Amino acid sequence: MPLNPVRRVNLAHDISAQLSQAIVAGDFPAGAVLSEPMLAKRLGVSRAPVREALIELETRGMVEFDERGRSRVPSLTHDDLVDILGIRIALEPRAASLAAQRADPLAFIDLERNLDAMRTARTPTELARLDTAFHSGIVRASGSRRLLLCWNVVEHQVDLWLAQMQSRVDALCHQLRDTTVAAHAAMFETIRSGDALRAEELARKHLTDWLGVFPGAPVV
Amino acid sequence: MPLNPVRRVNLAHDISAQLSQAIVAGDFPAGAVLSEPMLAKRLGVSRAPVREALIELETRGMVEFDERGRSRVPSLTHDDLVDILGIRIALEPRAASLAAQRADPLAFIDLERNLDAMRTARTPTELARLDTAFHSGIVRASGSRRLLLCWNVVEHQVDLWLAQMQSRVDALCHQLRDTTVAAHAAMFETIRSGDALRAEELARKHLTDWLGVFPGAPVV
DNA sequence: CACCGGGGTAATGTCGACAGTCGACCGGAG
DNA sequence: CTCCGGTCGACTGTCGACATTACCCCGGTG
Numbered sequence: 282m283p284l285n286p287v288r289r290v291n292l293a294h295d296i297s298a299q300l301s302q303a304i305v306a307g308d309f310p311a312g313a314v315l316s317e318p319m320l321a322k323r324l325g326v327s328r329a330p331v332r333e334a335l336i337e338l339e340t341r342g343m344v345e346f347d348e349r350g351r352s353r354v355p356s357l358t359h360d361d362l363v364d365i366l367g368i369r370i371a372l373e374p375r376a377a378s379l380a381a382q383r384a385d386p387l388a389f390i391d392l393e394r395n396l397d398a399m400r401t402a403r404t405p406t407e408l409a410r411l412d413t414a415f416h417s418g419i420v421r422a423s424g425s426r427r428l429l430l431c432w433n434v435v436e437h438q439v440d441l442w443l444a445q446m447q448s449r450v451d452a453l454c455h456q457l458r459d460t461t462v463a464a465h466a467a468m469f470e471t472i473r474s475g476d477a478l479r480a481e482e483l484a485r486k487h488l489t490d491w492l493g494v495f496p497g498a499p500v501v
Numbered sequence: 502m503p504l505n506p507v508r509r510v511n512l513a514h515d516i517s518a519q520l521s522q523a524i525v526a527g528d529f530p531a532g533a534v535l536s537e538p539m540l541a542k543r544l545g546v547s548r549a550p551v552r553e554a555l556i557e558l559e560t561r562g563m564v565e566f567d568e569r570g571r572s573r574v575p576s577l578t579h580d581d582l583v584d585i586l587g588i589r590i591a592l593e594p595r596a597a598s599l600a601a602q603r604a605d606p607l608a609f610i611d612l613e614r615n616l617d618a619m620r621t622a623r624t625p626t627e628l629a630r631l632d633t634a635f636h637s638g639i640v641r642a643s644g645s646r647r648l649l650l651c652w653n654v655v656e657h658q659v660d661l662w663l664a665q666m667q668s669r670v671d672a673l674c675h676q677l678r679d680t681t682v683a684a685h686a687a688m689f690e691t692i693r694s695g696d697a698l699r700a701e702e703l704a705r706k707h708l709t710d711w712l713g714v715f716p717g718a719p720v721v
Numbered sequence: 722c723a724c725c726g727g728g729g730t731a732a733t734g735t736c737g738a739c740a741g742t743c744g745a746c747c748g749g750a751g
Numbered sequence: 752c753t754c755c756g757g758t759c760g761a762c763t764g765t766c767g768a769c770a771t772t773a774c775c776c777c778g779g780t781g
Contacts, residue, residue, distance in 0.1 A: 291570070292765075293556075316732065327766045328733090329549070336513075336553055340560040342650060349773075350511070350733055361646075367599060368592075368647045375591030426581075427588045427658060430562060431651040438647060512735075536762065547736045552764090569743070570763050 292326055293333035300334060301343055304354055305440045311356030343437045357442050365438045366492045370485060372431055377484035379423035381477040388422035392469050399462050405451035409443050415465050512550035517557045524574055525660045531576030563657045577662050585658045590708045592651055597704035599643035601697040608642030612689050619682050625671035629663050635685050
């Protein structure tokens, strides 16, 4: 028996994860200042690991530092949505293409399970979570470490945006549920079949379709 | 006159920049351990800002933490090169497309100047630097904040890789100089003409061509 | 009443110090 | 000679503290 899942813990990592979760949950609304003493007091730790967590979150785009060094939750505008979708359109078609070429059966299990879960999801929040998870799964399936690195940045942005636009997203999810599931299913089948070109095209189309849903968005 | 370019200085930022430069310059070879007390002593500061700089560099992929928390300079393999090129193939064609659509005259000046400099560059190192700068310029010209965020990660990886493979890159640069300049010039003209589709295609081709130069690289 | 200056408060940036932990080295036993 | 245990040193993770700085409020003044 190997029996030693020891993991050198890092308060900073835990804090980073907790904060990220809290921000997405809406505990810290857009524009809120995250003061280090406040967080340290609430978390029962000193400021050092809090600072480190904030730096990590800043590079992930989950918080931003103003000119005075204070960290705040960024408030995203419609332009930001377009910007985020722009980079998703860069990353995800490529990830789909790589995933189709790599064809890792293990990753397929995850994706298929996600599809099933999506078909039976109840709440819009759950649906949105599964949607993001599906896209994450494709990036992971691509097997590219650095693609995943970039995706982590984007994923946090998507989470942030979902948290801030919850009402609109809820309505849309309800409305787009079947379309989304169908698009995901098509992408999944294409990736599994190994058709890289078509997978790339489907991923691009899925995202540009979503962009079209938001009025005022420029055609890309 | 606004005249106040005050910038709250952060030792961590300076240190991060200095370390990044030092690593690229080869002061810390691949696999070297960057111990915090050593760096703090050399830089004449305490460990706190050094730690923060290391965390920043870690998220940028410039250093990596081992299971014991020590930060080391990652040593890149041929697989890493392929991985890096894979993500560049994701980001840069999209950046070229966006740049063509946006058509910011200011960015064009930078790109054109870079082309001129490249035509008269002497050393391979200079050539490599200009090459990276040209690609950076295209990403900046795309106007997407988050695309730039991801590119920053990739750029550091490219720098790192250039530093570690210097001899091979030098030989290649000498050999590929005219091809590269021609490819860049074509991309520049296409972007300036606003032909997004063709710009995207040229960028992709430029990168896949480079991938083909390295023997053993799988066709993508 | 409007404007300006000063003290108080709070937050950041940085520092030095301490505990825990891990590897390196050395000495002794089998 | 080889292997084991103990000790030493170094480094990370974390903490509390200090200096500096910017904001906020309040009182005084024109």
